[in-house]
Amino acid sequence: MSKSDKREEIICAALELIAEQGFHGAPMAMIAERAGVGAGTIYRYFENKDVLINELYRELEEKMYPFILDGYTTEAPFRARFVHLGTALLHYFIEHPLHFRYLEQFHNSPYGVAFRRDKLLGTRSGCDFFRELFEQGLAQQVLKDFPLVILFDLSFGPLVAVARDHILGFVQMDESMITKTVEACWDGVRR
Amino acid sequence: MSKSDKREEIICAALELIAEQGFHGAPMAMIAERAGVGAGTIYRYFENKDVLINELYRELEEKMYPFILDGYTTEAPFRARFVHLGTALLHYFIEHPLHFRYLEQFHNSPYGVAFRRDKLLGTRSGCDFFRELFEQGLAQQVLKDFPLVILFDLSFGPLVAVARDHILGFVQMDESMITKTVEACWDGVRR
Amino acid sequence: MSKSDKREEIICAALELIAEQGFHGAPMAMIAERAGVGAGTIYRYFENKDVLINELYRELEEKMYPFILDGYTTEAPFRARFVHLGTALLHYFIEHPLHFRYLEQFHNSPYGVAFRRDKLLGTRSGCDFFRELFEQGLAQQVLKDFPLVILFDLSFGPLVAVARDHILGFVQMDESMITKTVEACWDGVRR
Amino acid sequence: MSKSDKREEIICAALELIAEQGFHGAPMAMIAERAGVGAGTIYRYFENKDVLINELYRELEEKMYPFILDGYTTEAPFRARFVHLGTALLHYFIEHPLHFRYLEQFHNSPYGVAFRRDKLLGTRSGCDFFRELFEQGLAQQVLKDFPLVILFDLSFGPLVAVARDHILGFVQMDESMITKTVEACWDGVRR
DNA sequence: GATGAATGAGCGTTCATTCAT
DNA sequence: CATGAATGAACGCTCATTCAT
Numbered sequence: 001m002s003k004s005d006k007r008e009e010i011i012c013a014a015l016e017l018i019a020e021q022g023f024h025g026a027p028m029a030m031i032a033e034r035a036g037v038g039a040g041t042i043y044r045y046f047e048n049k050d051v052l053i054n055e056l057y058r059e060l061e062e063k064m065y066p067f068i069l070d071g072y073t074t075e076a077p078f079r080a081r082f083v084h085l086g087t088a089l090l091h092y093f094i095e096h097p098l099h100f101r102y103l104e105q106f107h108n109s110p111y112g113v114a115f116r117r118d119k120l121l122g123t124r125s126g127c128d129f130f131r132e133l134f135e136q137g138l139a140q141q142v143l144k145d146f147p148l149v150i151l152f153d154l155s156f157g158p159l160v161a162v163a164r165d166h167i168l169g170f171v172q173m174d175e176s177m178i179t180k181t182v183e184a185c186w187d188g189v190r191r
Numbered sequence: 192m193s194k195s196d197k198r199e200e201i202i203c204a205a206l207e208l209i210a211e212q213g214f215h216g217a218p219m220a221m222i223a224e225r226a227g228v229g230a231g232t233i234y235r236y237f238e239n240k241d242v243l244i245n246e247l248y249r250e251l252e253e254k255m256y257p258f259i260l261d262g263y264t265t266e267a268p269f270r271a272r273f274v275h276l277g278t279a280l281l282h283y284f285i286e287h288p289l290h291f292r293y294l295e296q297f298h299n300s301p302y303g304v305a306f307r308r309d310k311l312l313g314t315r316s317g318c319d320f321f322r323e324l325f326e327q328g329l330a331q332q333v334l335k336d337f338p339l340v341i342l343f344d345l346s347f348g349p350l351v352a353v354a355r356d357h358i359l360g361f362v363q364m365d366e367s368m369i370t371k372t373v374e375a376c377w378d379g380v381r382r
Numbered sequence: 383m384s385k386s387d388k389r390e391e392i393i394c395a396a397l398e399l400i401a402e403q404g405f406h407g408a409p410m411a412m413i414a415e416r417a418g419v420g421a422g423t424i425y426r427y428f429e430n431k432d433v434l435i436n437e438l439y440r441e442l443e444e445k446m447y448p449f450i451l452d453g454y455t456t457e458a459p460f461r462a463r464f465v466h467l468g469t470a471l472l473h474y475f476i477e478h479p480l481h482f483r484y485l486e487q488f489h490n491s492p493y494g495v496a497f498r499r500d501k502l503l504g505t506r507s508g509c510d511f512f513r514e515l516f517e518q519g520l521a522q523q524v525l526k527d528f529p530l531v532i533l534f535d536l537s538f539g540p541l542v543a544v545a546r547d548h549i550l551g552f553v554q555m556d557e558s559m560i561t562k563t564v565e566a567c568w569d570g571v572r573r
Numbered sequence: 574m575s576k577s578d579k580r581e582e583i584i585c586a587a588l589e590l591i592a593e594q595g596f597h598g599a600p601m602a603m604i605a606e607r608a609g610v611g612a613g614t615i616y617r618y619f620e621n622k623d624v625l626i627n628e629l630y631r632e633l634e635e636k637m638y639p640f641i642l643d644g645y646t647t648e649a650p651f652r653a654r655f656v657h658l659g660t661a662l663l664h665y666f667i668e669h670p671l672h673f674r675y676l677e678q679f680h681n682s683p684y685g686v687a688f689r690r691d692k693l694l695g696t697r698s699g700c701d702f703f704r705e706l707f708e709q710g711l712a713q714q715v716l717k718d719f720p721l722v723i724l725f726d727l728s729f730g731p732l733v734a735v736a737r738d739h740i741l742g743f744v745q746m747d748e749s750m751i752t753k754t755v756e757a758c759w760d761g762v763r764r
Numbered sequence: 765g766a767t768g769a770a771t772g773a774g775c776g777t778t779c780a781t782t783c784a785t
Numbered sequence: 786c787a788t789g790a791a792t793g794a795a796c797g798c799t800c801a802t803t804c805a806t
Contacts, residue, residue: 003786022300024215027779029789038788040782049780108299109213113359144375149362153352154375160352161344168304170311171340184335184345188379197769219797229771231799240797385765404682406597409800411768420767422803431801490681491595495741526757531744535734536757542734543726550686553722566717566727570761579790601776611792613778622776 007045009035014056019101023053023109050111057106057115060099067092069129078142079186081133086159086182093163094173100163137189144191154188198236200226205247210292214244214300241302248297248306251290258283260320269333270377272324277350277373284354285364291354311340328380335382345379389427391417396438401483405435405491432493439488439497442481449474451511460524461568463515468541468564475545476555482545519571526573536570580618582608587629592674596626596682623684630679630688633672640665642702651715652759654706659732659755666736667746673736710762717764727761 013034017026028049032039046052068088072081093100106112134151137143143151162181166173173181204226208217219240223230237243259279263272284291297303325342328334334342353372357364364372395416399408410431414421428434450470454463475482488494516533519525525533544563548555555563586608590599601622605612619625641661645654666673679685707724710716716724735754739746746754 006787028781029779032789039780039790040788041786043781044786104299108295110216116361117359144371146368146371146375147362149356150353150368150372153356154349154372154379157348157350157352158345158379159348161348162341165340165344168308170307171338177337177341180335180337181341181345184337184379187381188345188349188375190378215796218795220795230797231772232770234798235769388766410802411800414768421769421801422767423765425802426765486681490677492598498743499741526753528750528753528757529744531738532735532750532754535738536731536754536761539730539732539734540727540761541730543730544723547722547726550690552689553720559719559723562717562719563723563727566719566761569763570727570731570757572760597775600774602774605793612776613793614791616777617790 006035006037006041010037010042010045010052011056011059014052015060015098015102018053018056018105019098022105053106053111054115056102057111060102064092064096064099072129078133078137078140079190082137082155082186082189083179083182085130085133086155086185087178089156090159090163090173090178090182093159094166094178097167100167104160104164142191143189146189151189155185158185158188197226197228197232201228201233201236201243202247202250205243206251206289206293209244209247209296210289213296244297244302247293248302251293255283255287255290263320269324269328269331270381273328273346273377273380274370274373276321276324277346277376278369280347281350281354281364281369281373284350285357285369288358291358295351295355333382334380337380342380346376349376349379388417388419388423392419392424392427392434393438393441396434397442397480397484400435400438400487401480404487435488435493436497438484439493442484446474446478446481454511460515460519460522461572464519464537464568464571465561465564467512467515468537468567469560471538472541472545472555472560472564475541476548476560479549482549486542486546524573525571528571533571537567540567540570579608579610579614583610583615583618583625584629584632587625588633588671588675591626591629591678592671595678626679626684629675630684633675637665637669637672645702651706651710651713652763655710655728655759655762656752656755658703658706659728659758660751662729663732663736663746663751663755666732667739667751670740673740677733677737715764716762719762724762728758731758731761 010031013031014026017031017034028042029039031052032042035042042052046055068085070088072084072088074081076084107116130152131148134143134148137151138145138148146154158181162171162173165171171177201222204222205217208222208225219233220230222243223233226233233243237246259276261279263275263279265272267275298307321343322339325334325339328342329336329339337345349372353362353364356362362368392413395413396408399413399416410424411421413434414424417424424434428437450467452470454466454470456463458466489498512534513530516525516530519533520527520530528536540563544553544555547553583604586604587599590604590607601615602612604625605615608615615625619628641658643661645657645661647654649657680689703725704721707716707721710724711718711721719727731754735744735746738744744750
């Protein structure tokens with residue numbers, strides 16, 4: 001197994017265990033076992049558990065963005081762009097339930113709060129295309145006159161909730177339901 | 192300190208610590224210390240940590256419902272009732288940030304998932320007025336034709352997200368912003 | 383409930399719980415509950431748990447002796463006296479399984495060792511009629527020439543083992559089996 | 574210290590402490606300390622305290638059988654075989670007082686009762702040579718006509734009692750006393 | 765005297781992290 | 786490098802004992 005393979009196995013094992021069992025249910029020894037490496041080996045790649053958790057988060061984000069931005073063009077009309085992003089996001093969550101559950105675990109924890117604070121204060125980049133889109137929407141007056149944060153909440157709050165309920169089996173999302181849901185979000189933010 | 196005072200102190204200490212630090216940031220010994228009681232004392236009032244956590248959740252719910260239902264009347268027009276509940280909920284969260292953060296911790300954990308499953312399957316009562324409202328809305332065709340679960344998500348997803356961002360200091364909600372936010376939710380679900 | 387009734391209830395509750403569950407399985411609070419008294423009350427009658435345990439032992443011994451000595455006469459022939467005592471002892475154990483199991487718990491514990499040491503060193507009286515009988519047997523040369531302790535062991539070792547197996551249900555002792563067993567013990571010690 | 578040395582140290586520390594102080598006089602932390610290992614280390618070798626206790630019992634049994642069976646032959650006359658086993662057992666106990674006291678602690682506890690039940694019901698093998706010997710003795714009519722269990726009690730009851738008294742210093746067993754004692758047991762069971 | 769709520773030391777066990785091999 | 790055995794602090798929980806009522 002090559003060096004980067006090992007890293008990948010560790011990341012993957014951590015993702016599965018944490019997504020399924022939470023941070024509690026994923027001791028380092030268990031992550032190591034599932035990754036097929038020694039317990040000490042993890043510490044060659046990640047300084048400690050916190051670093052592993054944050055690094056894994058970063059990697060998931062990086063895998064998510066290309067997926068969401070695939071086919072996205074800043075030339076399209078505003079509504080179409082909004083629908084594209086929302087639909088892509090919901091698709092991503094539904095097709096990557098482990099990623100989704102990990103992201104949820106992460107956000108709902110001290111890690112996530114610190115992370116989010118950094119991002120809003122601009123010390124962290126990442127999903128700036130969301131921010132750009134919403135700023136444009138405000139400038140063009142197609143969006144309701146809300147602070148950016150609230151526009152985010154109105155858009156993603158429902159999507160995340162729907163994704164969770166789908167993954168937990170409380171509702172079954174098909175293509176048309178996804179579209180309708182995103183359009184409902186649009187109704188929420190559009191002027 | 193009277194008997195029920197002690198119970199109250201424990202509940203209160205648990206609320207604060209868990210809201211602020213999560214379940215694993217709140218060892219029983221620390222809860223006891225903050226409550227000003229011995230470690231063993233907690234177990235006179237709560238069989239174990241799980242029971243304490245669930246009991247605390249139940250108590251918060253019981254405090255929340257009267258707050259939200261205050262002034263609520265099934266005679267009012269549908270939109271008014273929706274706005275009432277949404278506004279009240281957001282108010283409650285904003286005025287009780289510890290409660291809010293505890294509820295979030297709870298829902299985002301094995302406790303919450305089990306709880307939610309019970310509720311959706313109808314084996315648990317509680318916020319049935321929400322369900323009733325939404326069922327009426329569907330029947331009267333004032334709401335978009337969605338499964339109940341998704342209507343919940345479209346309504347509460349944003350409210351919860353907004354409350355979280357307010358509490359974390361990412362946005363400052365005033366009365367008018369609250370109203371506007373709830374109305375945006377309404378735009379999301381109304382036909 | 384009178385003062386001595388209370389003491390009796392405590393003794394009785396302790397006997398039952400310890401006999402059935404061992405010292406471990408008999409917390410003071412549980413003893414108090416079964417006795418129908420407050421937990422603190424026990425400490426009015428017994429300085430602490432150790433004292434309770436030793437006192438209870440002493441009381442059981444005191445109840446046992448009259449039972450065993452009933453009908454016993456130093457005038458009878460030696461063998462008859464031996465058989466009387468052995469039979470009576472086995473009967474007592476079989477008819478008072480709680481007593482028997484308590485005595486066993488006691489003897490097999492630091493309490494019992496200290497107790498036995500006292501007794502053999504003569505600082506404790508009690509079952510001196512056993513000692514007298516065996517000393518006579520030695521003097522009259524009807525018993526094998528063994529130290530007293532070994533004669534005790536040859537006599538009571540089997541009886542205790544048989545009683546235990548009966549109580550645990552590994553064998554069913556009836557009157558004739560009891561007699562035969564005691565006679566076998568006699569064969570062991572007689573010259 | 575090698576891996577198996579550590580396991581041995583733990584076993585040995587547990588044996589000493591439990592033999593001397595009983596199960597509750599031997600907390601895991603104290604066993605670890607005496608073994609010269611960290612508290613957590615025990616759990617690498619034994620799943621929990623129960624498993625350690627049972628494993629230790631099994632190991633003692635395995636050490637005992639070869640000792641007892643050394644020089645034992647099924648060809649010898651019945652009485653000789655009985656005397657061999659009895660003498661060997663008593664020797665073993667006297668030469669291994671810690672083993673003896675541990676075995677006593679074990680048998681006089683929920684562990685031992687369950688264990689003994691298994692053995693009598695035949696779901697456990699082990700000292701089947703005892704059983705075989707006694708069954709032969711019954712068939713050949715050299716033993717008194719008793720259930721097996723009682724023959725066991727008549728034989729081992731005294732031996733165990735004598736061993737205990739020797740170890741506690743209540744009597745001093747030498748070679749001739751051992752022989753005489755076993756012969757007395759034989760008198761007890763022989764027809 | 766009687767109570768039982770309160771205590772806190774002590775238990776068995778877990779797990780992030782280290783380090784000799 | 787990679788390992789995984791070893792560690793020990795920290796956890797949830799119990800229970801003998803005390804003491805205000």
